[in-house]
Amino acid sequence: MTAPLKTVILSSSLLTERMLFYSSFLPSLKGKIEASLWTTSERNLDFKSANGIPHVTVESFPAVRPFKEFPYNYLRRLNEFSWDYSMRPPSRTGAIRRLRDRETRLYTRALKLPARIIAMLKMENSFEDWLEGVLLSYPRTPEGARRLAAATPDMLVTTGTFRYEEPAITATAIKLGIPTLALITSWDNPSTKNRMVFKYDGYLVWSEQMREHLYQFFPYTRQAPVYVIGAPQFDVFFQPRFHEPREVFCERQRLDPALPIVMYALGSPNLFRENASVLHLAEHVARGELGDVQLLVRPHPLFDGGLDIARLSQLRPRVVVQETGQTGLSVPARAQNEDEIRDWVNTFRHAAVIVNLSSTAAIDGAIFDRPVVNLDYDPEPGQSRQGLVNEINHSWTHFKPIAESGGMWLVNNPAELVEAVRTYLKLPELHREKRCEMAEQVCGFLDGRCGERMAEALMDFGGEERKRNKR
Numbered sequence: 001m002t003a004p005l006k007t008v009i010l011s012s013s014l015l016t017e018r019m020l021f022y023s024s025f026l027p028s029l030k031g032k033i034e035a036s037l038w039t040t041s042e043r044n045l046d047f048k049s050a051n052g053i054p055h056v057t058v059e060s061f062p063a064v065r066p067f068k069e070f071p072y073n074y075l076r077r078l079n080e081f082s083w084d085y086s087m088r089p090p091s092r093t094g095a096i097r098r099l100r101d102r103e104t105r106l107y108t109r110a111l112k113l114p115a116r117i118i119a120m121l122k123m124e125n126s127f128e129d130w131l132e133g134v135l136l137s138y139p140r141t142p143e144g145a146r147r148l149a150a151a152t153p154d155m156l157v158t159t160g161t162f163r164y165e166e167p168a169i170t171a172t173a174i175k176l177g178i179p180t181l182a183l184i185t186s187w188d189n190p191s192t193k194n195r196m197v198f199k200y201d202g203y204l205v206w207s208e209q210m211r212e213h214l215y216q217f218f219p220y221t222r223q224a225p226v227y228v229i230g231a232p233q234f235d236v237f238f239q240p241r242f243h244e245p246r247e248v249f250c251e252r253q254r255l256d257p258a259l260p261i262v263m264y265a266l267g268s269p270n271l272f273r274e275n276a277s278v279l280h281l282a283e284h285v286a287r288g289e290l291g292d293v294q295l296l297v298r299p300h301p302l303f304d305g306g307l308d309i310a311r312l313s314q315l316r317p318r319v320v321v322q323e324t325g326q327t328g329l330s331v332p333a334r335a336q337n338e339d340e341i342r343d344w345v346n347t348f349r350h351a352a353v354i355v356n357l358s359s360t361a362a363i364d365g366a367i368f369d370r371p372v373v374n375l376d377y378d379p380e381p382g383q384s385r386q387g388l389v390n391e392i393n394h395s396w397t398h399f400k401p402i403a404e405s406g407g408m409w410l411v412n413n414p415a416e417l418v419e420a421v422r423t424y425l426k427l428p429e430l431h432r433e434k435r436c437e438m439a440e441q442v443c444g445f446l447d448g449r450c451g452e453r454m455a456e457a458l459m460d461f462g463g464e465e466r467k468r469n470k471r
Contacts, residue, residue: 004034004055005462006153008173010166012040012061014301014334015233016159016185022242022341023235023451030055032459036151038062040165040332061332062144064168072138077108079131080195081115082124087217090395091192095387125220132197136175140168148172155179155462161200162193165332170198179465181458186360187231187442190214191397200224202461204454206231207444213397225464227457230445237367238448242338242345249346253296254320260293260352262421265361266300266307272357272389275308277379280414281355281421286315290422298322298347298361301340302331322347353424355417358392358399362408366439367446369432371424372408373417407431407438 007029011017017039020026029035033055040061067073084092101109118127139145148156148169156173160166161182173180182200184190190213202225205211211228214221236242250257262285264278278297285295294317299307301324312319322343326334336344348354354365357375365372376393378386393403393410403410409420409431424430440446445453 004032005155005459005466006151007033007035007155007157007458007462008148008151008153008169009035009037009157010061010159010169011037011044012160012163012165012332013185014041014336016183017041017044018336018341019231019233019235019451020159022239022338023232023454024449025232025451025454026056028452028455029458033455033462036153038169041335042333043326043335043337061165062141062147062169064141064144064165066164067135067138067140072135074108074111075131075134076195076197078111078115078118079124079128079197081112082118082127083195085112085116085119086122086124089191089217090391090397090400091188094391094395095385096391099385099388128195128197132199135197136171138171141172144169145172145176148178149176153178154466155181155458157181157183157458158200159183159185161185161196161198162189167198170200174198179461181461183454184210184214187213187363188360188396188398190217201465202227202457204229204457205444207442209401209441210444216397225461227453227461228444229453229457230447230450231443232450232454234364234367234443234446235448235451236341236345237349237364238446242342243349244342244346246350249350253322253343253347254317255294255296256317260291260425261296261350262290262293262353262355262425263296263298263347263351263365264355265298265359265364266303267357267359267361268300268303270303272378272385273380274357274375275379276381277357277375277414277417279308279311280379281417282312282315282319284418286318290418291425293318293352293425295319296322296347296351299324301336301344302334352428353421355421358389358403362402363439363442366407366435367443369435371428371430372435373420373424374403374408374410375417376403376410376412379414402438402442405434405438405441407434407436 035056037058038061118124156178158166158170170180180200181202183204187206187210203221204227211226247257266274282295284290312321348364348368351370353371355373356362362372378389392399394400411417411420
């Protein structure tokens, strides 16, 4: 009988951790993979006792220290700039570059000249290969190295290749000769994030489109297995245990179950400040100018603040702000329990119309066949980031195809926003076919079994690596 594959799984964000805990992923590993989950979230350290999955142990994440500014971070920035000049990705040029340049120190921006030379000489590949070796030589996590060496896993699975903590453990695994498998967390990651300097032995992606984006921006991934598994975090949308009657959901959210719910899903306040558009829509709803409806405002679960809560509170009972954040906790320490997952699922499930500004909430809504209104304007007074909105919706590699798919309604000003919501409330079937196509294109699979496919990919990858090691 083949022994179960010993696996260490890294988790440093609630956006990925929720797919591990609440999809069919962990149960599908039983008898085949013996997993240890290293998490940055203190809230999830009691997961084993709470959920009773004996083949998975949950441990705290090892301590990780940053790279020294010089030379390591300088070399990383130089590498990123050289790839920007080489590939000219829309999400790292134009308005977004001007925005970031204002926040970047002069001596870091000075690296653009040598980066341009590297790109002109087509040396970005060889420079990145050399840089990988340099970064591998810097020990960022002595604790992680000790624990990984003691665990002797057959493979390491990372769910945060673009984040701060997990690449430190990956570097240790590479030096120990442990095969590494990377989950590319979201559909925008290949085209919008900084460089993945470390090369993994295999990759997990949502869709064929996402695999093509990975090949495009990280050409060396063509030499490794890339598994298309779908988006496991959306498996909860298909699980009846997270579905609750409208009356129960509305009572908890202080909503009227008899009235349609317009839901405004906020993005990161670090990119856009949407308070003005939320207030504009809320005031129209409160005055009854969209009919007998109510508005539920959902902040991003990773971000607190950014809303004029006092003003919105004056518009009750027709306007409600949902509680999603965990005030006082750092972003890596946050997590979502079953009640918060249930809120997320039923917020989209019971909404009549979704409003957002170029976020994954558009896909959440489309999965439930809910009409999606997407802002094509900067709602902040002065519209200093209008150019960035235009570029995201009409140039960025991941978002342009869905923004221009016909599956969502792009609005250019507050008046159009109100009219689009009003129309969708009357005609929810409008754009339905394109909306469904949009969700399928992004997610790859919409059957609630992505966690199972992820588990199967781990077993296939680990089995092949085990055979290779024996040879």
